[in-house]
Structures are given as structure tokens and as C-alpha cells.
Amino acid sequence: MTGPQPVLSVQDLSIRFRMRDGAYVQAVSGARLDLAAGECLALVGESGCGKSVLASALLGLLPGNAETAGSAFIGDLDLLAADERTLARTVRGRRVGLVPQSPAAHLTPVRTVRSQLEETVRELTGVRRGPRLRAAAEEAAERAAFPAGHLDRHPHELSGGLAQRAATALALVGDAPLLLADEPTTGLDRDLVERTVDELRRHIGAERALLLITHDLAAAERIADRVAVMYASRIVELADTADFFGSPGPRHPYARGLLDALPEREFTPIPGMPPELGALPAGCAFAARCDRATGICGTRPALADGVACHHPATVPLEAPRA
Known part of the structure; x- marks a missing residue:
């Protein structure tokens, strides 16, 4: 017996942009996620990793040089295959509400x-x-x-x-059944951040879902049921919020680095810089910045058991300082 149909189901979504010189920039690579009614999923990661591009794809707002593959269903409608008339008349505002980044x-x-x-x-x-x-x-x-x-x-x-x-x-x-909030707390003080995300959470109810795209890990921890971590176009970890922010903590070295960089934790930045999306490595995109990397990291790890890493962490993350 199968469960209820998810509000949003993204399968093998890839997005690339063709540049004037004929080169391609790979903004999203093989993203997979399901979002159930009553659920909030927080999509987190550094600027430029592809989070907002994924959101734009769900609304049919990609520029003309974008090429997409895969699917993104809301109900029985594939948002990637829908024409502009359908998106304008039946999707934007009615089936997907957008809180924009700008x-x-x-x-x-x-x-x-x-x-x-x-x-x-x-x-x-x-x-x-x-x-x-x-x-x-x-x-x-x-x-x-x-x-x-x-x-x-x-x-x-x-x-x-x-x-x-x-x-x-x-x-x-x-x-709308799906609310897509793209950095909805930009420019707000902490009290208003909490009030805004709490209202977004109340929107969910029993029949709606929220995809929260944010740099604000505190906001994600406050209202999300699950956290998806994106790095260099790829989702590298998908975890329950309690596990991600508590014990055992993140399993992907990059996700663990995000938490370690917080002032209330280690306050230690991740060394190095992410790769350019126009020149992604064939293997793990984080390997050049990772102290766990070995030869096998030259091959791309699949997202399995919630983590895309050949050497996922197994030791619980240290709790934040009081």
C-alpha cells in the first residue's frame, strides 16, 4: 500500500545554461526530493550553489539559455514540461506561491x-x-x-x-499547496525573522508544503522538518532537522563544516572555495576542500541513505556552546 502523493516530487532535475561561447554552466545536477503535505523542507548551502535556480525552474522562470532535464511534479502536472500559459494561469500563485529573494x-x-x-x-x-x-x-x-x-x-x-x-x-x-520561500528573511532583524518564518510554517497546515531556501540555519532549525544541503549544484545531504542540528549531526563533511562555521559552535570557516559551476570535477565537488578525501573521491558519490559521500561522518557532532 502506497502513501499519499507528495505535494512536490523532484526527480533527477538538472539545469544548465548555455553561454555565448558555447560552454555550459551546470547549475543543478540530478536533484531529487519529495515534499509531503504538512512538511517544511529547508534547502541550504552557500551562495551560487544552485538553490535559487532550482526554485526558478519550479515556476518556469528560467532564462532562455537554460536547458533542463528530469521532472518536477506538483500533483499530476510536470512543472518542467508545462507551457507558459499553464504556468501563468494555473500554477503561479494558485498552486505555487513565491516569496522572492528580491x-x-x-x-x-x-x-x-x-x-x-x-x-x-x-x-x-x-x-x-x-x-x-x-x-x-x-x-x-x-x-x-x-x-x-x-x-x-x-x-x-x-x-x-x-x-x-x-x-x-x-x-x-x-x-497555494506549495509555498516556495527564496531567502524570505533577507533584511529582517532576528525578531522579525522568527515572526516571518513562524507565519510561513503556519501556512502549511495539513494540506500544504513549504520549500524554504535560506542561508539562515537558525531559521531552518526553527521551522523545518528536514534539511537538504546543496553544494556546487548537487544535493549532498538530506536529513531530519533534529538529527542534522542535534545528534548525530550532519554526515557530509561540507554540511558538518556549515555548522562548525556558526558562531555558537566552532566558528571555524570551511577552507578553500567551491568550484566554478562551469568547471565542475567529475568526482566529488567537495574533495579539494575535504580532509577526508582519498582516491575514490575522484568518482562522483551517489546520494544514498541521505548522504552523497564516500567517507560520511559517523562520530556525533559536538553540541553548540551554551
């Missing part, structure tokens, strides 16, 4: 936040006019901790944090 580019600069919320409410909920429309827009703002006193301001009059909360409010309007 809200300034997502908000219309010549319209107030209120008018943009009301337009989104009309489009996605069927509430057309009058007090109900106004109330629905204000409720959406409140859900994202956006202050009512700023609703009649234009985006350029907002701080970065307020712009992020306005974009979050827009994403929550349609109650």
Missing part, C-alpha cells in the same frame, strides 16, 4: 502595497470589490506582519524588511 523586483513600483494586495486577492480568491476586498487585503498584510499604516505606501518608500514582508503577504493570498 522583493524590490517583485513589487510594482508605481502602485501602493494595498492596491497590489487587492489585485492579488481579486485574481486568486474571487473577492471583487468593496469592504470584503479591503478586509481581505488587510488580513493578508497582517498574516505577514506588514503594518497596516504602511499599506498606502509605494515600494520605494519601504525599508528592505518591509518590502520583504509585503512580498510575503502577496505570496500567502492564494493559499
Whole structure:
């Protein structure tokens, strides 16, 4: 007997960009992940590892020089195979809500936040006019901790944090089955980070899922059920949050290095730099930075039992300092 169908199922997703000189940049390589209703999965990793490219693929927002392979199903719809008409009319906002990384580019600069919320409410909920429309827009703002006193301001009059909360409010309007939050805490202080991610978590309920793309490991630990670690285009570890941040801790040396770099832990940076996505090695992309590397690391490890490493850690990670 099989379980319920996942909200999102990504299988062997690869994305590369063809450059003008004919070379390719491999942004995502063979990504696999399932996201169940009621679940939050945090996708973490250094800048440039491919996290936001994966998110753009799910919304059909890749540039024209992108080439994709694999599949990404939401329900019975393969998002990678859907045409622009389908994506625009039935996916964006309705089946996938987006909290963008750059809200300034997502908000219309010549319209107030209120008018943009009301337009989104009309489009996605069927509430057309009058007090109900106004109330629905204000409720959406409140859900994202956006202050009512700023609703009649234009985006350029907002701080970065307020712009992020306005974009979050827009994403929550349609109650989409999948909420995709791409660095939703950028520019927010810690109290607002916690309030924002808590609201995103409340959005999940029993029937929805959240894919949280973030550099903020504290935010991931706070609300995620599982953590996927991405490095140099590849998912290298997938673990339950309690295991990842507690005991036994991460098993991939890179994932372990991410935690060791935190101020409340070892505060030790990972040596070296990640490889260029246009010149990825055939084997383990982390081998050049890894003190566990041996000759076998010249071959690419598969993601097996939640980790893509020939020499996964087995010793529990030291607990953070009090």
C-alpha cells in the first residue's frame, strides 16, 4: 500500500545554461526530493550553489539559455514540461506561491502595497470589490506582519524588511499547496525573522508544503522538518532537522563544516572555495576542500541513505556552546 502523493516530487532535475561561447554552466545536477503535505523542507548551502535556480525552474522562470532535464511534479502536472500559459494561469500563485529573494523586483513600483494586495486577492480568491476586498487585503498584510499604516505606501518608500514582508503577504493570498520561500528573511532583524518564518510554517497546515531556501540555519532549525544541503549544484545531504542540528549531526563533511562555521559552535570557516559551476570535477565537488578525501573521491558519490559521500561522518557532532 502506497502513501499519499507528495505535494512536490523532484526527480533527477538538472539545469544548465548555455553561454555565448558555447560552454555550459551546470547549475543543478540530478536533484531529487519529495515534499509531503504538512512538511517544511529547508534547502541550504552557500551562495551560487544552485538553490535559487532550482526554485526558478519550479515556476518556469528560467532564462532562455537554460536547458533542463528530469521532472518536477506538483500533483499530476510536470512543472518542467508545462507551457507558459499553464504556468501563468494555473500554477503561479494558485498552486505555487513565491516569496522572492528580491522583493524590490517583485513589487510594482508605481502602485501602493494595498492596491497590489487587492489585485492579488481579486485574481486568486474571487473577492471583487468593496469592504470584503479591503478586509481581505488587510488580513493578508497582517498574516505577514506588514503594518497596516504602511499599506498606502509605494515600494520605494519601504525599508528592505518591509518590502520583504509585503512580498510575503502577496505570496500567502492564494493559499497555494506549495509555498516556495527564496531567502524570505533577507533584511529582517532576528525578531522579525522568527515572526516571518513562524507565519510561513503556519501556512502549511495539513494540506500544504513549504520549500524554504535560506542561508539562515537558525531559521531552518526553527521551522523545518528536514534539511537538504546543496553544494556546487548537487544535493549532498538530506536529513531530519533534529538529527542534522542535534545528534548525530550532519554526515557530509561540507554540511558538518556549515555548522562548525556558526558562531555558537566552532566558528571555524570551511577552507578553500567551491568550484566554478562551469568547471565542475567529475568526482566529488567537495574533495579539494575535504580532509577526508582519498582516491575514490575522484568518482562522483551517489546520494544514498541521505548522504552523497564516500567517507560520511559517523562520530556525533559536538553540541553548540551554551
